[in-house]
Amino acid sequence: MLNLNDDYAMHSNRFAEVLACSQGKPFAFDHGGMRTLHFDGRYIQSAMRIVAPDELLLSYTRAMMAFLLAKQSPRHILMIGLGGGSLAKFCYRHLPATRITVLELDSDVIALRRQFVLPEDDERFQIIHVDAEHYLSSMQHTVDVILHDGFVADGLAPELSTEKFYRRCSEVLDDDGVLVSNVFGTTDDLMPVMTRMWKAFGPKLWWGDPSGCINRIILATKDVGLMAQRSALVKRAEQLDLQHGLALGEFVDRLKTAHNKSDAEFDAIAGYDAGATFMPY
Template identity: 60%
Template sequence: MTLLGRFEEVLYKSKGKPFVFDHEDMRTLHFDGRFIQSAMSISAPDQLMLSYTRAMMAFLLFHPQPRHVVMIGLGGGSLAKYCYRKLPTTRITVLELESDVIALREKFAIPDDDERFQVIHADAADYLTAMEERADVILHDGYAADGLAPSLSTEDFYQLCHAALDRDGVLVSNLWGDAADLVPMMKRLYAVFDWRLWWCSASGSFNRIVFSVKSLDDAMFRSVLAKRATQHDLRHKLAFCDLVDRLQTACGKSRSDFELIAGADMLGAFMQADYSGIEEE
């Protein structure tokens, strides 16, 4: 049977539920037949296979030693596993709305819950509203089959994230789509976090990663950014130095200039994207 034939068979048997597909050393998570939601090397399950997950880890440039990371969306658990293994003093809370996704955690070698790692079946807005302890980092990757859940990209939801962050906290958003999709979300983030936005396109993909920082001395940040990237690349080898070179910011820009840059940058990302890669969401 051909690769496409095997995939279509697994898709048919899934009966509309999230499913896993294996090909050679690659295991992928799908919500339907269109996109790869998560990817894992079967022989190296903690490796970050998709470029957008590696880019999201650049929160370490903004908050090098987080005590508590909250993740919105479990997927195949790539970021959850990586943070659990590589940040041994960090507590990780993962929020996932779909029980069918949580049911696949063993397929993706997601660790069992323990004193510093927990997967919670919950609506993210409800959980953040009731959360008593602030988070240092929120990783926002709450996708359904049709894209980012609309309720998770409203200004009200971004306000919830802002309130749930500690004083120096950072919200990291994985955005996907064309400029017509992304610019409105960027405007809503700007409305909540003001100029404290930094973003870049993940290498070889249409994913835009936005770092929205609650409170930051920009002059200090820029003076240490390259140094932090070099230090973390020695440990994590996630090409942070390359990411820093591509990082855009709203700092020092008027709102109108910010909106122009936010849209134009996406056009450049589309032109430079590597079409030979797998499509990420």
């Protein structure tokens, strides 16, 4: 989720026409070799390079792949929120042994899947038109990774950012599973969300603010594992950057953690501005 930039000013008349024709539904807009997803005239929800549809173009999507720091070969990824399908496409292409299930409430978003060159459903890829909260409440199995990117026009869907929701995410994760949550806004917006995640997962939280956007990516784990060792994270990020070009090394440099911190220390750390230095483990 990004603010519209100067490039849109160059296409303002055409964008206004497409927006008017959308009749309040999600829509795609092509400009400068890009295709972007919009819910209204304020924000970019997703972006795709038309000649390279599987590329992770936005920095926050690359940062969300940080689950690979802890889960190198996930068996099953559950994605909450489809958007333009950037993460779904990337994982489908680069993690061929992984099953991917995508939950999306808005049928109009799903209807754009061909415009954003999403794969057809098959034995390891499925998009389900469903309320994610209800789906999680009825799950009888666990998953390795949850990628939580469930946005509406104004930001993170409120029902997908409650303490109850995060506790349920913890319950359906494997014992060494990872939740990656994309949140958006000012510190005043972020702190309540992070506090709810703290209550659900305890101090096993790591977060960073990717460059070039006002998103925050939060990783919550059930088992500290590799995440507790900064040197191991740096080495793993270097390997992933060589393999997938994710720029995770930069994201690791921005990571902060609640691990081994008190409630008061967490409150102070979580309010730091983007780009603050790595908090010592």
